[in-house]
Amino acid sequence: MINVSGITKSYGSTTVVDDVSFEVVAGRVTGFVGPNGAGKSTTMRSMVGLTNPDKGEVRYAGVRYADLVTPVRVIGSVLDAKCMHPGRTARNHLTAMAVASRISTSRVDEVLSIVGLEPAADKRAGAFSLGMRQRLALAGALLGDPEVLMLDEPANGLDPDGIRWLRNYLRGFADDGGTVFVSSHLISELSQFADDLVVIGAGKLLANDTVAAISARSQRAVVISTPQVAELEAMFARTGLAADADGDRYIVHGISREALSAQAFDARIQVTELTDIAESLEDQLIEMTNASAQYASA
Numbered sequence: 001m002i003n004v005s006g007i008t009k010s011y012g013s014t015t016v017v018d019d020v021s022f023e024v025v026a027g028r029v030t031g032f033v034g035p036n037g038a039g040k041s042t043t044m045r046s047m048v049g050l051t052n053p054d055k056g057e058v059r060y061a062g063v064r065y066a067d068l069v070t071p072v073r074v075i076g077s078v079l080d081a082k083c084m085h086p087g088r089t090a091r092n093h094l095t096a097m098a099v100a101s102r103i104s105t106s107r108v109d110e111v112l113s114i115v116g117l118e119p120a121a122d123k124r125a126g127a128f129s130l131g132m133r134q135r136l137a138l139a140g141a142l143l144g145d146p147e148v149l150m151l152d153e154p155a156n157g158l159d160p161d162g163i164r165w166l167r168n169y170l171r172g173f174a175d176d177g178g179t180v181f182v183s184s185h186l187i188s189e190l191s192q193f194a195d196d197l198v199v200i201g202a203g204k205l206l207a208n209d210t211v212a213a214i215s216a217r218s219q220r221a222v223v224i225s226t227p228q229v230a231e232l233e234a235m236f237a238r239t240g241l242a243a244d245a246d247g248d249r250y251i252v253h254g255i256s257r258e259a260l261s262a263q264a265f266d267a268r269i270q271v272t273e274l275t276d277i278a279e280s281l282e283d284q285l286i287e288m289t290n291a292s293a294q295y296a297s298a
Contacts, residue, residue, distance in 0.1 A: 001026055002047070002148065002179065006056035009042050016042050017053070018203040024181045024196075026147070029174045031194035031211075032183040035289050039203040040183050041079070044152055047181075048077050060148065072101045075148040076141030081134045081156065086126025090117055090136050093125055097140050111139040116165070130157025138166075148179040155186055167193045187282040191215075201289040211281065218279040222257045224264070225249045225273035235267045249273065 002024035009017040017039040024030045034040050045051035047058045049065045058065055060074055068074050084093045094108040112118050115135040120128070125136060134157050141149060149170065155163050163186075171193045174180045184190045190197075197214055199207040207214060225248060226232050232250065236243045241260075243250045252260055257276050264271050279287075 001061060002181065003059045003062075004043070004047065004056070005058070007043060007046050007053045007058070008055040009039075009046060009051060009053045016203050017046070017200075019056070020200060020203070020205045021056075022198045022205060022208045024148075024179055024198075026179045027174055027177050028195040029170055029180040029182065029193055030196040030198060031190045032181060032198050032200075033185075033187060033190070033285055033289075034200040034206075037202075038200045038289065040200065041152060043200070044077075044079055044150060044181075044183065047150065048075065048079070050079070070102075070144070072103065072144030072146065074144075074146055075150060076144060076146035077150040078134075078137040078141050078154060079150075079152045081130065081137045081154075084125045084133065084136060084140075087124060089122045089124055090128075090139075091121045093136065094139055094143065098143055101144060103143050107143055107145070111142045114142060114169075115139045131159060131162050134158055135162075146178075148181070149173060151180075151182045153183055153185065155184060155189060163189060187285055188280070191281045197285075199285060199288060206288055214284065215278075215281055218281075218284055219253075220276065220278045222252045222255060222260050223249050223273060223275045223277055224252055224260060224271060226264070226269050226271050228269050231267060231269050232264070235263060235269065239263060251277070 004023070005021050007017050007020045008015065020039070020043060032040055042051055046053045047065065060068065065071065088096070090112065091108060094111065095105050098105050098108055112121050115138050117132065117135050117139060120132060125133065128136065134154055138151070138154065141151070155166055158166060167189065170180050170182065191211055194211055196210050197207065198205070224232070241255060242253045257274055261271065261274055
């Protein structure tokens with residue numbers, strides 16, 4: 001388990017992370033989301049000792065990162081997919097990392113295979129696409145066979161097949177007991193495999209809950225259609241239901257599909273469509289963070 005407790009970081013008069021606390025649980029995928037400038041990168045850098053917070057601390061199973069005896073065997077992180085020398089081959093880059101971290105170089109070919117870079121092992125990283133650099137950076141994070149993976153926008157530059165591979169790999173890593181903490185702007189993609197979400201905006205924690213619990217808070221409504229429009233509108237007036245016309249359909253708020261069906265049946269109204277609708281997780285998170293976004297579309 002990762003315990004982030006009261007992390008605060010300011011640069012001059014600007015506080016970029018403000019008393020943020022949350023836990024990342026083993027065996028689960030935790031998504032880390034927020035608009036640009038929310039403080040995600042600073043928080044993640046603080047979690048691996050690249051930034052010294054003004055206040056607060058981070059512990060891995062009760063141990064501070066600075067006190068870990070072999071950090072690479074506890075946590076593998078990718079905070080910058082361009083963190084490799086362009087003149088080195090993929091194999092040489094990973095070999096140098098392995099030697100510096102006192103990891104057997106036999107692990108190099110293993111991680112190249114895991115991330116699908118075996119065919120490009122002897123090509124220079126400078127010729128790699130962004131997606132290939134993402135895979136190479138992930139291979140570096142896996143060198144120490146860590147318990148935790150911390151990845152900042154790992155799907156950036158990957159094609160659809162690569163995104164699916166990444167999703168399945170991270171899901172499998174967590175299912176095998178590992179801990180995954182991943183930031184992403186691809187909310188719809190993240191929602192397909194994340195268990196929990198940590199949401200921040202303007203440096204403050206906005207939510208820390210399961211994906212299911214956050215999704216359950218969405219504003220729900222029911223779409224209904226009928227050839228008996230006059231009778232349906234009379235039913236709305238009689239019951240006080242809030243409904244918005246949408247062409248030949250009505251969007252009804254504040255009632256379940258089952259309850260609306262029962263009311264229409266009692267009123268002897270023929271129903272041709274009755275469908276639940278809800279805000280997507282992406283819509284919810286945009287609404288949640290909109291007030292703290294540095295830039296917003298008109």
